Structure formats: structure tokens, C-alpha cells
Amino acid sequence: MNKSTVIAPMSENAAAEEGVRPSHPAIEFVRAFARNQSAVVGFVLLTAILVASVAGPLLYPVDPYDMVDMPLLPPGSEFVPLGTDYLGRDILAGIIGGARATLAVGGTAAIISVVIGILAGSFAGFFGGRVDAALIKVTEFFQILPPLLLAMVLVTIFGPTLTTIALSIGVVSWPQVARLARAEFMKIGRLDYVSAARTAGAGNLYLIFRVILPAALPPLVVAAGLSIGAAILFEAGLSFLGLGDPNVMSWGLIIGQNRDYLLTAWWPVTLPGIAIFLTVLAISLVGDGINDALNPKLRRR
Numbered sequence: 589m590n591k592s593t594v595i596a597p598m599s600e601n602a603a604a605e606e607g608v609r610p611s612h613p614a615i616e617f618v619r620a621f622a623r624n625q626s627a628v629v630g631f632v633l634l635t636a637i638l639v640a641s642v643a644g645p646l647l648y649p650v651d652p653y654d655m656v657d658m659p660l661l662p663p664g665s666e667f668v669p670l671g672t673d674y675l676g677r678d679i680l681a682g683i684i685g686g687a688r689a690t691l692a693v694g695g696t697a698a699i700i701s702v703v704i705g706i707l708a709g710s711f712a713g714f715f716g717g718r719v720d721a722a723l724i725k726v727t728e729f730f731q732i733l734p735p736l737l738l739a740m741v742l743v744t745i746f747g748p749t750l751t752t753i754a755l756s757i758g759v760v761s762w763p764q765v766a767r768l769a770r771a772e773f774m775k776i777g778r779l780d781y782v783s784a785a786r787t788a789g790a791g792n793l794y795l796i797f798r799v800i801l802p803a804a805l806p807p808l809v810v811a812a813g814l815s816i817g818a819a820i821l822f823e824a825g826l827s828f829l830g831l832g833d834p835n836v837m838s839w840g841l842i843i844g845q846n847r848d849y850l851l852t853a854w855w856p857v858t859l860p861g862i863a864i865f866l867t868v869l870a871i872s873l874v875g876d877g878i879n880d881a882l883n884p885k886l887r888r889r
Contacts, residue, residue: 620881627877634870637863641687650681652837660853673846673856682842683863689838690820690864693754697819700758702812705765710796710804712766713773723766731763736825743831750833757822765811772804806882813875817868824864839864 621627650656655676656668663671663679670679712723730738742756776782777800785799820839826832827840828847839860846856 617881621877624877624880626873627880630870630873630877633866634874637687637867637870638691640684641691644684644687648681648684650678652677652682652685654678654681656681660849660856662853663855663859670859671853671855673842674849674853679842679856679859682837683839683860686838686842686860687863689750689833689836690823690840691867693750693757693823693838694816694820694867696754697757697761697822698812698815700755701761701815701819702765702808704758705762705811706769706801706808708762709766709769709771710773710801713770714777714792714796714800716774720770724770727763727766730760733760735760736822739822739826740829740831743826748826748831748833750836750838753823753826753831753833754819757819761815761818761822765808765815768807768811769804772807773800776800776803806879809882810875810879813871813878817871820864820868824861 621631656678657665657672657676659672659674659676661668661672661676663669665671668678668680670683673679673682708723708727712720712727738760739753739756742759743752746752746756773796782795782799785795790799823832823838824840824843827838827844830844832838832841832844834841842860843857846853850857
């Protein structure tokens with residue numbers, strides 16, 4: 589087989605003859621995504637959260653660490669719309685100010701877990717044999733350890749900073765992504781076009797990252813979205829247990845510092861919890877929409 593021989597997609601002339609109007613893949617992706625109402629709702633909600641995290645401090649310039657009123661003031665007050673926490677700090681200012689840290693931890697931890705998971709899973713699924721057996725053993729070792737407990741140990745050892753928290757969450761969250769990537773690579777690696785590329789002289793790294801990985805992206809994109817949501821929940825859980833960074837306001841820190849007053853004042857814990865719920869829901873909806881838009885079979889539905 590000639591190395592320069594490739595299977596080209598339908599040309600524009602051929603498409604015109606068949607009555608099919610050619611379209612750019614990006615345009616097709618946007619159209620498919622826009623047809624998914626749930627994904628659009630998630631995208632609008634996530635955009636609103638991101639805009640609030642950036643522009644919120646400008647529109648509501650209250651320091652989340654300032655004691656502005658009486659402690660545990662209920663929502664509905666004139667100067668503190670969402671009430672105050674146990675120290676008299678503005679809950680709304682805390683939610684707005686803590687959005688950046690929470691989203692930064694979630695995004696960073698998700699990137700770490702997805703990169704580790706894709707590398708481990710792709711090499712295991714592509715090479716098989718001893719490489720697969722060794723990487724699976726490592727994956728199983730991390731998978732049997734309680735993730736929250738391991739993250740707690742790492743944060744306790746290296747200190748409760750946002751960087752340490754993000755790294756700890758990423759290190760304990762990659763096994764699920766690795767297993768998914770391994771399964772996709774094992775399935776796609778048997779297809780004819782991969783064999784044709786190998787016969788044409790493509791190297792292993794080219795096959796992994798340029799041939800197989802693009803086809804395996806749809807489920808991995810969903811896994812990445814879920815990883816962001818899981819990381820945000822992880823950060824909230826660590827802060828609830830007193831392992832959050834006390835020097836940086838986050839939604840988890842607000843919940844953790846006010847957990848002792850939950851029975852007498854619900855708003856300092858519930859309102860940041862609602863913010864976390866909406867963010868995780870929006871990320872999940874957007875991830876599902878991207879998966880459907882990238883999958884040609886689901887795109888036709």
C-alpha cells in the first residue's frame with residue numbers, strides 16, 4: 589500500500605451532485621449542540637456562573653472577609669440580600685468571591701486527572717500485553733484506595749493550599765478516565781482505518797494521538813466534564829472537613845466554616861450548596877451535549 593494513499597472524504601462537487609450541501613465540521617457541531625435543549629440550558633447557566641465569577645466583584649464590591657452586619661442574619665435584609673454567616677460576613681459576597689477559587693480548583697484538578705487517565709488508558713489499550721497488565725495494576729491500586737481519604741492525607745501532608753487541593757484531587761480521580769480510555773482504545777484500535785494507517789507506516793505515537801484519540805474523544809469529553817463536577821464536590825468535601833485553604837474564599841470554605849450552625853441557620857450552608865449543585869449540573873449538561881454533537885450517530889437524532 590502506498591503511504592501517500594488516503595481515503596478522502598466526499599468532495600464538494602460530489603456532494604453537490606448528491607444534493608448534499610457541504611458544511612464545515614465546526615458549523616455542524618454548533619448546530620448539533622444547539623438542537624440539544626438541555627445542553628443549551630446548561631451552557632447558558634454555566635456562562636452565567638462564569639460571568640458572575642468575573643464581573644460579580646465589580647457589580648457587588650463587598651469584601652467576602654469583611655464583617656458587615658450581625659452574625660447569622662437571615663436572607664432578605666436590606667444590605668445583605670442572602671444573609672450573613674457566623675462571623676457576620678456577607679454570604680452573597682462570599683458566593684461571588686468564592687466562585688473563582690472553586691472553578692479554578694475544579695478545572696485544574698479535572699485537567700490533571702484527564703491527562704493522567706488518557707495517558708495511562710491509551711498506552712494500556714494500544715500496546716496491550718505487559719504494558720496493559722502493569723498499567724492496570726497501578727490503576728487498580730489507586731482505585732481501591734478511598735479517594736477522599738487519600739486526598740485528605742495528601743492535603744494534610746503538603747498543606748491546605750488551593751494548589752495542593754487541586755493536585756490531590758487530580759491524583760486520586762484519574763482511574764475512571766483511564767479505564768474508559770483503555771476500553772475506547774482497545775475497541776477503536778481494531779478498526780480497519782487504524783490498521784491501514786499502521787500499514788502505511790504511521791508510528792505508534794501518531795496512531796495514538798492523531799488517529800485513535802480523536803475518535804475516542806466523545807466519551808472522554810463527558811468524563812472530563814464529570815471530573816470537573818467531581819472535583820468541585822471534592823473541594824467542598826475537604827473544606828467541610830476543615831481541610832480547605834482558609835486564606836482563599838471558596839464555596840466549600842463557606843460550607844465548612846458554617847457547618848456547626850446548620851441546625852440554627854440553614855442559609856450559610858444551603859446557598860453555597862445550591863451554587864455547587866447548579867454548577868455541577870450545568871457542566872454535566874454541557875458535557876452530554878458535546879458528546880452528542882461529536883458523535884455522528886447521535887447527531888442525526
